[in-house]
Amino acid sequence: xxxxxxxxxxxxxxxxxxxxxxxxxxxxxxxxxxxxxxxxxxxxxxxxxxxxxxxxxxxxxxxxxxxxxxxxxxxxxxxxxxxxxxxxxxxxxxxxxxx
Amino acid sequence: xxxxxxxxxxxxxxxxxxxxxxxxxxxxxxxxxxxxxxxxxxxxxxxxxxxxxxxxxxxxxxxxxxxxxxxxxxxxxxxxxxxxxxxxxxxxxxxxxxxxxxxxxxxxxxxxxxxxxxxxxxxxxxxxxxxxxxxxxxxxxxxxxxxxxxxxxxxxxxxxxxxxxxxxxxxxxxxxxxxxxxxxxxxxxxxxxxxxxxxxxxxxxxxxxxxxxxxxxxxxxxxxxxxxxxxxxxxxxxxxxxxxxxxxxxxxxxxxxxxxxxxxxxxxxxxxxxxxxxxxxxxxxxxxxxxxxxxxxxxxxxxxxxxxxxxxxxxxxxxxxxxxxxxxxxxxxxxxxxxxxxxxxxxxxxxxxxxxxxxxxxxxxxxxxxxxxxxxxxxxxxx
Numbered sequence: 371x372x373x374x375x376x377x378x379x380x381x382x383x384x385x386x387x388x389x390x391x392x393x394x395x396x397x398x399x400x401x402x403x404x405x406x407x408x409x410x411x412x413x414x415x416x417x418x419x420x421x422x423x424x425x426x427x428x429x430x431x432x433x434x435x436x437x438x439x440x441x442x443x444x445x446x447x448x449x450x451x452x453x454x455x456x457x458x459x460x461x462x463x464x465x466x467x468x469x
Numbered sequence: 470x471x472x473x474x475x476x477x478x479x480x481x482x483x484x485x486x487x488x489x490x491x492x493x494x495x496x497x498x499x500x501x502x503x504x505x506x507x508x509x510x511x512x513x514x515x516x517x518x519x520x521x522x523x524x525x526x527x528x529x530x531x532x533x534x535x536x537x538x539x540x541x542x543x544x545x546x547x548x549x550x551x552x553x554x555x556x557x558x559x560x561x562x563x564x565x566x567x568x569x570x571x572x573x574x575x576x577x578x579x580x581x582x583x584x585x586x587x588x589x590x591x592x593x594x595x596x597x598x599x600x601x602x603x604x605x606x607x608x609x610x611x612x613x614x615x616x617x618x619x620x621x622x623x624x625x626x627x628x629x630x631x632x633x634x635x636x637x638x639x640x641x642x643x644x645x646x647x648x649x650x651x652x653x654x655x656x657x658x659x660x661x662x663x664x665x666x667x668x669x670x671x672x673x674x675x676x677x678x679x680x681x682x683x684x685x686x687x688x689x690x691x692x693x694x695x696x697x698x699x700x701x702x703x704x705x706x707x708x709x710x711x712x713x714x715x716x717x718x719x720x721x722x723x724x725x726x727x728x729x730x731x732x733x734x735x736x737x738x739x740x741x742x743x744x745x746x747x748x749x750x751x752x753x754x755x756x757x758x759x760x761x762x763x764x765x766x767x768x769x770x771x772x773x774x775x776x777x778x779x780x781x782x783x784x785x786x787x788x789x790x791x792x793x794x795x796x797x798x799x800x801x802x803x804x805x806x807x808x809x810x811x812x813x814x815x816x817x818x819x820x821x822x823x824x825x826x827x828x829x830x831x832x833x834x835x836x837x838x839x840x841x842x843x844x845x846x847x848x849x850x851x852x
Contacts, residue, residue, distance in 0.1 A: 380604075396622075396721060398614040399667045400606065404592040407606045415605050417615060417716045425716035427605040435667065440622070451604055463604045 374459045387446050387464040392420040394442040394466075399435045406452040418444055418466055429465040443469040470737055471702045472566050474850070475573075476505025476685035477812040482800030483649040485679040490522055490581035493802075495538050497681035498577050502539075505573075505685035509539040512685075513571035517547045518558035518578035519804035524593045525585055535577055544571070551597035552753060554578065555682065555807025556837030556846030560706045566688040573689075578808030579681035590677055594803070597840040599714040610674050612715055612841045613754035614666040619721035620756060621668065623771065628668055630774030632659035634755040635672045635797050637783055642794025644784075644825040649678050649800030673755045678800035682809035701818045703811070705740070705849030707733025713843045722771075724842035727764035731836070731847045738832075738849035742766040745849075746830045747817055748788065749810035751838040752795040761836055762790070765847075784825060792817060792825045807837035807846060814850045 372380065397416030400407075407413070414430040416438075430438070431449060444466040451463040478500030480493050488496075494517070502509060515536050523529040532545030548558040555578030562574040582590050595603050598612060607615075620626045636656055642648035659672040686703070709729035712718050719725065735742060742765060750765070752758035759773035767788060768776040776782070782790035793799045793813040796806060814833035816822045833850045 396615045396618045398611050398618060399664075400608060400611045401663070402591065402608065402610065402665045403588060403606065404595055404608050405586075405588040406592065408588060410606065413606060415607050415611055415615075417721070427599075427602045427607050427714070427716050429605050452606075465605075 372461055377459050377461045381462060384448060384462065384464065388448070390420050390446045391469070392418040392444055392466070394438060394440065394444055395419050395425065397430060397438055409453050414438070430467070431465050432467045437468060445469050470563065470567055470704055470706070472563055473687045474684050474701045474703060474811065474815045475687040476501040476503070476507065477815055478504065478683040479647050479809060479812050480681045481647050482678050482680035482802060484583045486583065488679065490526070490579055491534070491538055493581065493679060493681035494535050494577050494579040497579070497683035498535070498539060498575060501575065501683035501685050505687070507573055507685055509541045512541060512543060512573050512575050514544040514546070514562070514565065514574045515539070515541055516558040516562045516574060516576045518555035518576070518807060519547060519580060520549055520551055520554050521593045521596065521803065522581060525581060550844045551839035552751070552803045553807060553837045553839030553844040553846050554804040555809070556835070556848070557708065557807070557844070559807060559811055559848060560708050560846055562686050563703060563706050566686060572687065574686045575683060576686060576808055577681060577683040578805035580802035580804040581679050582677045582802060583679050587677065601714060608666065610666040610669055610754065613756055614669050615715065616721050616760070616841070617668055617756040620759065623722055624774070626759065626774035628660060629656055630759065630778050631668070631673055631755040632656040633778045634752060634758045635659050637777065638752060638791050638795040638798040641784060641792050641825060642798030645794050645799060648794040648798055649676055650794070650798045669754065675753050675796035675801035678802045680800060680802035680805050682805045682812050684808060684811055701815045701850055701852055703848055704851050705734035705738030707731060707737065707847045709733070709845055711842055713840060715841045724760055724764050724838065724845060726842050726845035727761060727836060727838070730845040731765050734847040734849045738851065740832055740849060744832050745788070745834045746832055747792065747814065747827055748790050748834040748836070749793060749813050750790055750836040752791060752797050753801060753838065755797070757838065758790070758795065765834070765836060784827065789827045792822065792827065810835035810837060811848060811850070818850055818852050
């Protein structure tokens with residue numbers, strides 16, 4: 371995935387995304403993962419629109435595809451991104467869960 | 470603008486285990502040079518369209534690499550714009566031909582994708598999107614699936630409408646000996662195949678393909694081009710850009726860059742969209758062809774599914790689209806596609822399209838898309 375320096379730079383921005391409430395605009399369930407995401411497949415990803423109308427593509431965690439509906443309220447959470455080797459820096463990023 | 474397509478070359482598209490990128494590029498290039506009756510010494514420039522060979526092999530500097538294969542010492546360039554690399558290479562060549570800087574240019578689009586595993590190539594293709602999309606694990610099937618979800622919700626486009634795109638393009642490809650897949654398929658087969666990203670199944674997606682396409686573009690009317698009864702010219706070329714991030718776009722159900730690039734190309738060629746008799750569009754996923762019909766202006770927004778399902782864009786229909794088999798059935802060697810589209814329309818306008826020939830053609834259009842619509846290139850060709 372990303373290099374230690376890239377991860378460090380990304381992590382510095384994470385606090386801007388804590389506890390943001392938004393709604394689900396569209397979503398899909400991905401069955402065919404890219405390299406680094408094999409252990410999570412299948413997983414849910416969607417486009418979330420926040421209260422300030424900005425939008426982000428984010429993974430939707432702790433739920434099933436059947437639980438999702440249009441404009442479903444979600445909140446951001448910090449979770450691991452991808453798979454990490456024992457000696458690597460753990461990469462964290464923003465995802466959303468249902469409220 | 471009136472630039473002649475003096476020569477064309479195309480390899481078989483598919484899984485070419487025994488051919489390297491160099492083999493593919495050389496094969497297509499030599500075919501184009503032979504057809505144009507031009508030797509590599511007579512070229513002024515070579516433009517190479519390619520997206521990800523550096524990641525797959527460690528080899529960059531493709532302008533020089535391809536030139537070395539042809540013993541060419543003039544100006545050479547590699548052009549990249551994700552899946553629009555081929556179309557962009559054509560566009561940039563045209564600019565230098567119009568300016569008079571060069572007179573004969575070889576444009577080669579080439580991609581070698583099958584040397585690495587599917588998850589790896591899927592990961593490399595995500596380079597066409599944004600970092601945020603990569604961190605979210607949004608593959609390209611995933612990104613286009615989101616657009617399909619939005620289109621189905623807003624316009625009641627059905628799962629069957631999406632499938633009809635794949636069915637049509639497989640039918641066309643069954644008449645194209647260069648296509649990766651030459652099998653006829655049914656709507657039922659599309660619907661019942663493996664899910665890849667809801668609502669898409671495997672048959673909604675273009676495949677992983679090796680291949681190369683080449684053209685010789687000339688600003689001097691080719692004195693030696695006696696082998697063709699028609700000369701085919703590129704008369705319009707438009708490029709437009711939109712946000713690299715799908716989430717930042719104004720709409721999830723249209724590609725604004727398609728509309729803009731199309732307007733530029735039509736204006737340059739001095740034609741209207743209603744003058745277009747045939748088109749090659751960028752069906753990387755079935756929804757993309759539906760969006761292209763709407764955004765190019767062949768039908769109203771939201772009506773793309775119905776337009777295609779009513780068989781308007783079949784070989785025998787009023788506006789044949791993707792007679793090559795499109796990206797879905799002919800294959801999608803990413804950097805080659807934009808150039809392949811020019812080759813297909815050229816053959817159609819010349820009358821050399823064999824079993825998939827459409828009659829009475831005067832004006833053709835190609836649409837080549839990079840990423841989820843972040844780059845769009847539209848060309849107009851005329852006899």
